[in-house]
Amino acid sequence: MASSSKKRCVVPENMSVGFIGAGRMAQAMSRGFIESGMIRANNIVASDPDASMLGFIQKLGVNTTEDNKEVVAKSDLICIAVKPNNVSKVLEEVAPVVTTKNIFLSIAAGIKIGMIEKLLPEKTRVIRVMPNTPALVQSAASVFAMGSYAQNGDGDLVAELLSSIGICEEGKESLLDAVTGLSGSGPAYAFAAIESMADGGVKMGLPRDLAQKLAAQTMLGAAKMVLESGKHPGELKDGVCSPAGTTIAAMHKLEKAGFRGALIDAVEAATLRARELGS
Ligand SMILES: NC(=O)c1ccc[n+]([C@@H]2O[C@H](COP(=O)([O-])OP(=O)(O)OC[C@H]3O[C@@H](n4cnc5c(N)ncnc54)[C@H](OP(=O)(O)O)[C@@H]3O)[C@@H](O)[C@H]2O)c1
Structure with missing residues (x-):
């Protein structure tokens, strides 16, 4: 090895x-x-x-x-x-x-x-x-x-x-317990996000293997930009959203679907469950 x-x-x-x-x-x-x-x-x-x-x-x-x-x-x-x-x-x-x-x-x-x-x-x-x-x-x-x-x-x-x-x-x-809710359980949230983005790509005509590779690399690249630039993720997001462009249209859909709230709820639920396990 x-x-x-x-x-x-x-x-x-x-x-x-x-x-x-x-x-x-x-x-x-x-x-x-x-x-x-x-x-x-x-x-x-x-x-x-x-x-x-x-x-x-x-x-x-x-x-x-x-x-x-x-x-x-x-x-x-x-x-x-x-x-x-x-x-x-x-x-x-x-x-x-x-x-x-x-x-x-x-x-x-x-x-x-x-x-x-x-x-x-x-x-x-x-x-x-x-x-x-x-x-x-x-x-x-x-x-x-x-x-x-x-x-x-x-x-x-x-x-x-x-x-x-x-x-x-x-x-x-x-x-x-909060670390458990965020990063301990977090890989599952990221896998679900990658799978869903790939599904979106497949829905719009991409072959499955290409869609999955693109979704995973996009998550990896975005995470690296956050860690390496030290910039706020909101600022980096703004940098991808051009006026009247494709990304802001997608962001509007995510906001309407409660994307951020769902992730905050997920971290909270896992944290509370970790607390329960320890009580
Ligand atoms: N999975 C994660 O993402 C993650 C992340 C951070 C921390 N953790 C923590 O890491 C710990 C392990 O999680 P895991 O996902 O690796 O669990 P896992 O895959 O179920 O592994 C635990 C292993 O321990 C064995 N085991 C049960 N009783 C035992 C005993 N008396 N002596 C020796 N081995 C015994 C189990 O065998 P049987 O299946 O036969 O019972 C199982 O093979 C958990 O406490 C979890 O909270 C997990």
Whole structure:
């Protein structure tokens, strides 16, 4: 697998990473870590009761086991990558083998650091992060919050690791449910937008594969312009809308259909659901 080694300052060459739960996020993150050159595949171990999930992750060169405790014993950093409703069961199971060398990184939506700390031995270093699936293509958007016993160096390490698969910011834990609603769930909104734009192209006579490629590249290009120019998206939108032109006609339709309101509602709904999962 291609390795495009990114700059490393604090992540040790031989750092071992474990994933408890080998589903979509574990696969996306481990692929990102391996392809960025940050973690070697043979320094990653993943556990899951589902043999097919282990089969998928093995294809990346990752070691696998059905034993969650083995993951903890073999890893410096353990990523809790099971669904939120399985987190407490997993933590209770592995707590007896946790040592002071371990750092726990939870990606479970809504699950609070305090709850994780309570289920693990006293003073365990915990960091909670909300990444997203574009980790798979090293374009994740992640925000992490430090636990009560996590040390500054742990935060630096997690920041460097997550930066190898996209952008990474540190924030207060109180922000993480909203991060879940925006960027954690956001790839689904973007996929739906790409699909719908492609449908529009097909309706107007474009071949499906061309329509999809154009829709996806347009989203990618627009996102890059926002990130790289630092300009307000409204200003960039105005730049595409010429007087009496095609784009302003389309924008009028979007406004009438409640496009912006629907996206704001979507982020709010996902945030509230994340809050529910954590209560
Ligand atoms: N998907 C996203 O876009 C996204 C984004 C950000 C954060 N997250 C968070 O990431 C976490 C994982 O999400 P995901 O989408 O990767 O879920 P997923 O694809 O369902 O993967 C979770 C895996 O954990 C396995 N599992 C269940 N109980 C287990 C146990 N006791 N020990 C070990 N493995 C166990 C599941 O197996 P079974 O299917 O057999 O139960 C499943 O294969 C969630 O907490 C979610 O909130 C997800």
